[in-house]
Amino acid sequence: MNFSNLLTSLVDGLLIGVVYGIAAMGLNLIWGVMRVINLAHGVIIALGMFGVYLFFSTLGLNPYLALLLVAVLGLLLGVLIYFIVIARVINAPYLSTLLATFSINMIILGLGTAAFTTTPRDSGFSLGNVDLGPLTLQGTRLVAALVTILVTGALYYFLYRTRPGKYIRAVANNRAAAELMGIPSDRILALSFGIGTMLAAIAGGLIATFFSFTILSGDIYQQKSFVIGVLGGLGNPLGALLGGLILGVLEGILPLAMPNTWVPVIEFLLFIIILLVKPSGLLGGRQ
Template sequence: MIGILASVIDGILIGAVYGLAAMGLTLIWGVMNVINLAHGAIVVVGMFVLYMLVSALGLPAYGAVPVMIVLGFVIGIGLYWIGVHRMIGRPELMSLLSTFALNMVLIGLGTAWWTTSPYNVQVNMPSVSWRGYTFTGTHITAAALAVVIAGLLYLLLYHTRIGKAVRAVATNREAAELCGIPTTQVLAMAFGLGVALAGVSGTLIATMFPFTVLSGEAYQLKSFVVTVLGGLGNPAGALMGGIALGLIEGLATPFMPVSWIPIVEFGLFVFCLIAFPRGIFSFTKA
């Protein structure tokens, strides 16, 4: 019994990081109705930023977190102008294709640079032992940072001027523009924020698990499950959805072979789409 509990707690810790990744996806959707198919590739960028900073430059592992937030924001704004801006307000297929193209370009560049072999960053954090069960230090730290970053996003969206502008643009872009909000800049900034969140979640994942240039796809798919659980376009729901997904993974792991986990996850995904199309944790659209 206690074994399951430990597995569940570890699942929740990892789930918080899934939630953070999904917040990036859902924020972009909520503000500009674009499903960012380059999401997974950006998670991978976050992983390799950790690798470069720690292995090549010798920075402390968690020093990569603020670096990635800033870098992700800059990369996001760049990607917005390259591949997203002209697709705003066009049919959704257009932005799906253009972000998918960005995804392929990023993965292609990554493969040329780092090949597809696995990388691992050794991060030393003291583990916490409890009744003979050990909780990995990196998992606890990653979850704590994910919750802190999610909290900061909440403060930004709900208690600052910029947040008001983002939410105004999300509900009615035309009206927001006529209120004096430079909506194009706000869209670019929101995309930058979404990318920063996805990237930093990649950085946190890379402190816990080995990764390759192709790891992004798995996390992108998990983000889709999480956003469907949490309600698409709802950042608070995304964190809850992430934790729920982590919990389910933790709960299922002791009982079935690992290869069955995706079947459970995507079974749930389909079930949610049918039974709760607006998400289980859906409050109001942010």
């Protein structure tokens, strides 16, 4: 193993890690605001993949333009899911929300399988390679990481500098108090759920520019989102980016030291250990 290999693995890991990070950010935002674990997250990631893929391969749209459309559709889908399903179970025991989101997962997965089958798809899109000194990086991954950072910045700005964003944080902090202050919590919750699914769709769309996928691929990324979410602190959207970076580095470096198939074992063990030792995440305060 030489230094350049190590460096390439490390940077590749970081680039993919941030993309995983925004998927997890969506999951974390939803958990943080409404204490719902969205088990339909993975399938929405997969929808994002298909969205970019279909716009690109059938309409010939530039994938990054397609990503914009996918983001808007992701937001709308989330708001729709919120009003049809989540709003009715949000005050029920957490089992109801888990199973409700899981049934949404089943429905979308079933429709998706009927429509797209489970044959692997590949966008075939490429931006060539970029050479940076000893490093050779895939252009699509580089752009994906840049897009992720832009999206994170925008989310940060939205949550901390705009009125609806502040409302979201207020509702996350204390829904009853926010309602007393006149914040329309139902609409804010719908918006939060929508942003959560939008982030999932964006992550999926970006992944589709460099990996092949099927409608079932969402599962893997959903589980990565759980791991990242717990690493960064459940309910902490920005911590998810850090969690994504950590997971990315692990996925970049660990295969150099052990067979690839051991990597998920380490990831899931890490996940359980952090849940047990510090469920508020590596960045989180006291539990």
